Amino acid sequence: MNATKRMLRMTCGRLGHFGTRPNYDAACFHAQQCVEKLMKGLLITLGSVPPRTHDLANLSHLVSASCLSWAWPLEDLRLLTRAAVTFRYPGESAERQEAQAALDACTRLRLHLRGLVAGA
Numbered sequence: 001m002n003a004t005k006r007m008l009r010m011t012c013g014r015l016g017h018f019g020t021r022p023n024y025d026a027a028c029f030h031a032q033q034c035v036e037k038l039m040k041g042l043l044i045t046l047g048s049v050p051p052r053t054h055d056l057a058n059l060s061h062l063v064s065a066s067c068l069s070w071a072w073p074l075e076d077l078r079l080l081t082r083a084a085v086t087f088r089y090p091g092e093s094a095e096r097q098e099a100q101a102a103l104d105a106c107t108r109l110r111l112h113l114r115g116l117v118a119g120a
């Protein structure tokens with residue numbers, strides 16, 4: 001299996017699977033991870049080696065250098081990056097509203113990125 005397919009298989013597998021009680025922290029984390037893996041998969045498809053980073057704004061900059069049709073508001077990317085990192089440590093917890101915003105951003109980005117990967 002090639003690297004792009006491996007990266008794509010890792011995406012979004014856990015979205016919506018958080019047990020019997022809502023785990024908003026996990027929803028935020030997995031939303032970010034889904035988008036990160038899709039962006040890295042697109043970079044691989046375009047012939048680049050993605051860096052070991054979780055910063056979606058940084059990955060967006062790299063994608064835009066190789067894919068002229070890529071553009072995305074930094075607010076969504078920063079929201080997802082912050083949500084994945086902030087809520088992974090004690091003292092901060094995501095609320096339903098934050099998890100919903102992360103999942104909404106992930107859903108929109110996922111559709112766009114999968115289209116770019118398929119068309120590359």
